[in-house]
Amino acid sequence: MHTQERFAVNYGPPVQMRVCVLRTADVSEQRVEKLIAAVNTEFEPYGIDVVVPWVRPWTRSGFAHRSLFDDVIAHELEAPCDRLVAFVDRNAGDFLWGLLMPEVLGSVDDPTHTRGFVVATQVSLNQVFTPPGKATVHEFYHLLGCPHAGELTDCYAQIAALKRNIDPAADFFPGVDEYGQPLKTRDAANHTLRQAIAGQ
Numbered sequence: 279m280h281t282q283e284r285f286a287v288n289y290g291p292p293v294q295m296r297v298c299v300l301r302t303a304d305v306s307e308q309r310v311e312k313l314i315a316a317v318n319t320e321f322e323p324y325g326i327d328v329v330v331p332w333v334r335p336w337t338r339s340g341f342a343h344r345s346l347f348d349d350v351i352a353h354e355l356e357a358p359c360d361r362l363v364a365f366v367d368r369n370a371g372d373f374l375w376g377l378l379m380p381e382v383l384g385s386v387d388d389p390t391h392t393r394g395f396v397v398a399t400q401v402s403l404n405q406v407f408t409p410p411g412k413a414t415v416h417e418f419y420h421l422l423g424c425p426h427a428g429e430l431t432d433c434y435a436q437i438a439a440l441k442r443n444i445d446p447a448a449d450f451f452p453g454v455d456e457y458g459q460p461l462k463t464r465d466a467a468n469h470t471l472r473q474a475i476a477g478q
């Protein structure tokens with residue numbers, strides 16, 4: 279929930295966040311564009327412009343026992359991507375969906391907040407209440423390091439702090455570690471997530 283603080287915070291100059299996209303075959307590129315547009319409308323007051331360097335069909339690793347999330351976070355961030363998001367359709371006829379609770383509309387990794395997935399299905403029973411645009415915006419707040427909270431007041435400060443931590447030489451929109459600290463380079467984000475996966 280937004281609070282008045284939203285417009286009281288100085289977010290600094292406008293920046294781009296480059297989000298590379300994987301999509302399952304049943305999520306069209308137009309659908310991806312619409313969802314990203316919803317995020318840009320939401321993030322406009324923060325001076326964050328989400329751009330998409332590329333959209334690729336999602337070719338799953340084929341490990342049937344791996345969860346969808348594990349599959350996404352196993353991807354390294356490659357330049358110029360600041361984030362990697364998979365857009366998936368719940369109607370994919372994928373038996374792995376059975377492992378996810380029906381109310382799960384996406385997820386973002388905690389160790390770096392740089393990778394995640396969003397359920398982009400147009401219509402499903404529970405999405406009558408949470409439309410995909412809203413689910414996408416929700417997950418993209420996690421990509422800025424914002425945790426779950428009743429209201430977004432702390433999140434505004436988090437966003438402003440994250441933008442202040444951009445290192446122009448790094449050519450990277452910082453990730454956020456599990457303690458809320460910035461990961462200023464792509465290498466740092468990749469290394470941190472690799473370590474976290476190895477330590478599981």
Ligand SMILES: [Zn+2]
Nearest residue numbers: 416417420426
């Ligand atoms: Zn969430």
